[in-house]
Amino acid sequence: MADVRPDSMERITTPELARAFIDEQLAALRAQIGDKKVLLALSGGVDSSVVAAMLIKAVGKQLTCVHVNHGLLRKGEPEQVVNVFGKELGANLVYVDATDRFLNKLEGVTDPETKRKIIGGEFIEVFAEEARKLDGIDFLAQGTIWPDILESEAGIKAHHNAGGLPEDMKFELVEPVRILFKDEVRIVGKELGLPDNMVFRQPFPGPGLGVRCPGAITRDRLEAVRESDAILREEFEKNGLAGKVWQYFTVVPDFKSTGVKNGKRTFDWPCIIRAINTTDVMEVTVEHLSDELIDHLVQRIISEVPGINRVLFDYTPKPPATVEYE
Numbered sequence: 001m002a003d004v005r006p007d008s009m010e011r012i013t014t015p016e017l018a019r020a021f022i023d024e025q026l027a028a029l030r031a032q033i034g035d036k037k038v039l040l041a042l043s044g045g046v047d048s049s050v051v052a053a054m055l056i057k058a059v060g061k062q063l064t065c066v067h068v069n070h071g072l073l074r075k076g077e078p079e080q081v082v083n084v085f086g087k088e089l090g091a092n093l094v095y096v097d098a099t100d101r102f103l104n105k106l107e108g109v110t111d112p113e114t115k116r117k118i119i120g121g122e123f124i125e126v127f128a129e130e131a132r133k134l135d136g137i138d139f140l141a142q143g144t145i146w147p148d149i150l151e152s153e154a155g156i157k158a159h160h161n162a163g164g165l166p167e168d169m170k171f172e173l174v175e176p177v178r179i180l181f182k183d184e185v186r187i188v189g190k191e192l193g194l195p196d197n198m199v200f201r202q203p204f205p206g207p208g209l210g211v212r213c214p215g216a217i218t219r220d221r222l223e224a225v226r227e228s229d230a231i232l233r234e235e236f237e238k239n240g241l242a243g244k245v246w247q248y249f250t251v252v253p254d255f256k257s258t259g260v261k262n263g264k265r266t267f268d269w270p271c272i273i274r275a276i277n278t279t280d281v282m283e284v285t286v287e288h289l290s291d292e293l294i295d296h297l298v299q300r301i302i303s304e305v306p307g308i309n310r311v312l313f314d315y316t317p318k319p320p321a322t323v324e325y326e
């Protein structure tokens, strides 16, 4: 499997081609895994969700999915993972709410790279702890896709999470979507019956809302990021922008300014809206929203999100600004 390359197959552009790929992979997964057990870190992102859905079809209860909620996910995401995989698809799902553990470790940490390292390191630790509780696991499944392989070959980033597991934890890898590109994974996910808001989800960084709560993360400011993000996503959905704009989110920076509400002085954070388009993420342009939508977003965010008294829009392309703030 490991030496198979994308040019060995026709690109998946239709539901029929996705179906043929799924049938082929289900047979290959059954042949590889036999009656052994498989473990999967299920983030709720497109790639790991598609791998989970394939493995549930191929080997059912021989798969155990572990969903680590690091407390930095978007509103509704952990619940959706539990509903779709635990309830609807009947997977063996271990749900770990590690929010306190992550937020305690991150308390007072301001440096962006240190924050990322803490989140990544803690994730591996929690996952490894859960894996040790399970008996007789031989395989580790991963949602590695072809761009991950290319990036790791080019030395840009080490692909995926298995890389960091402790030395004594040795698993054989199961990577059923490794020769696919993102758009193909989405077609396969749709064919597997996963919900649209999971399959067509916008990119979301591994450190989650942690990089959108710049500086030292506090629970109240993190909540303001999560609530404002949920409002933005709801309004983009309502206004037909959800599938059109490549990525959009909010950031709540760590400073306050004076405002006034109901005749009383406030001293609260601003909320920054970012909405961008791109093809390769090296260069991005800004999506200009209508005045009407901006006005509506300002109204909703300032009235519904505690701690926010201004809303700003980020008009900066990349370069010079990166997409995320940290």
Ligand code: XMP
Binding pocket: 203, 204, 205, 206, 207, 247, 281, 318, 321, 322, 323, 324, 325
């Ligand atoms: P930047 O900020 O580098 O972001 O312009 C480019 C794209 O990558 C996403 N991003 C990440 N994705 N882990 C990820 O899986 C990360 O640590 C990470 N950091 C940034 C970002 O959301 C944007 O789509």
